[in-house]
Amino acid sequence: MLATYLFFGLALLAVLGALGLILFKHPMNGAMSFVVTLISLAGLYALLSAKLIFAIQLIVYAGAIMSLILFIIMFLNIQERDLPIDSNRWFYLAGGIIVVAPIAGLMIKIAKSLPEEHPELIDGFGDVKTVGHLLFTEWLLPFEIVSILLLVALVGAVVLAGKRGVN
Amino acid sequence: MINNYLALSIVLFCLGILGVVSRRNVFVVFMAIELMLNAANLGFVAVSRLHVNMDGHVLALMVMAVAAAEAALALAVIILLHKHKGNLDTNIFSLLKG
Incomplete structure (x- = not known):
């Protein structure tokens, strides 16, 4: 085995x-x-x-x-x-x-x-095909919400870490 | 077969809890949280194999996306705290203590 x-x-x-x-x-x-x-x-x-x-x-x-x-x-x-x-x-x-x-x-x-x-x-x-099919039919709404979450995290990271002259 | 995978997932999750409880370095605490997310993912994929149903794979994908977002934000916060306090100790970061 x-x-x-x-x-x-x-x-x-x-x-x-x-x-x-x-x-x-x-x-x-x-x-x-x-x-x-x-x-x-x-x-x-x-x-x-x-x-x-x-x-x-x-x-x-x-x-x-x-x-x-x-x-x-x-x-x-x-x-x-x-x-x-x-x-x-x-x-x-x-x-x-x-x-x-x-x-x-x-x-x-x-x-x-x-x-x-x-x-x-x-x-x-x-497979990519079967999981992707499931992702875009039954799990479409969670997928969109996760995409918004990633966008928010991106903007938040830039706002938090990208500030110049904090002090 | 699947039982062993679930047992491994439980062991990894408990190791993650021990890392969060016992360490004071903020990086180690953060990576221990990532370890717990990974253990949950392993459980999802194992049960998905048991039931021959791919919903667990999609859930594992979602967990990975959330972990990526969390990593970006948490590292930005760590950089800010290090800039302000010059330290990596989680006990120093008690700004909201009343």
């Missing part, structure tokens, strides 16, 4: 990348390990035969959003002494684990109790 091995390898990479994100001290190292998580998630989408989402995850998330974040991190030129002192980070981490772990255990138990079936794929599942 190649798919099972691939799943466990990619899942391990994703969890390791997420652990690196929350444990590395410098945000640059955290961002690089988060890129590993995003790329292995793209591989998982490909295993689930979601071809369009696979491509968009690579292009938009691992490409555009992460390069924007990396650009800003480098732009602010963060040194070791600029970082906040995370002295009681392990304390908060332990508290968070105590709160989150029972909920996560319960939800994983629920997920494991779902039926084990693996239904046959229909023709063109996850």
Whole structure:
């Protein structure tokens, strides 16, 4: 079963990348390990035969959003002494684990109790054509609202960050 | 098969919560929120594979568009705060505290 091995390898990479994100001290190292998580998630989408989402995850998330974040991190030129002192980070981490772990255990138990079936794929599942058809017929109104949201975010970012002589 | 994907999605979401709770660096908090969005996306796509129904894919697309908008705005706000305070600590950014 190649798919099972691939799943466990990619899942391990994703969890390791997420652990690196929350444990590395410098945000640059955290961002690089988060890129590993995003790329292995793209591989998982490909295993689930979601071809369009696979491509968009690579292009938009691992490409555009992460390069924007990396650009800003480098732009602010963060040194070791600029970082906040995370002295009681392990304390908060332990508290968070105590709160989150029972909920996560319960939800994983629920997920494991779902039926084990693996239904046959229909023709063109996850293709650009079929997903696009769905997007422009049943999901037309949410699509338009998202386009307005993107426009508002664009204008807002320019207004916020593009001001000259703030002081 | 699908159960493992959902379990992975839950684990990633909880790691995102832990990142938001335990770190004070504003970049790490922001990327942990992105991690939670990604975990939700994985859940959508997995359930969509279980039911052989592509609505989950469209929802994942919407989440990605919202994440892109959020990234643009949040990074602009981070630049402004860094310009004003010269710091990246989330505890410094308590401007609305009464």
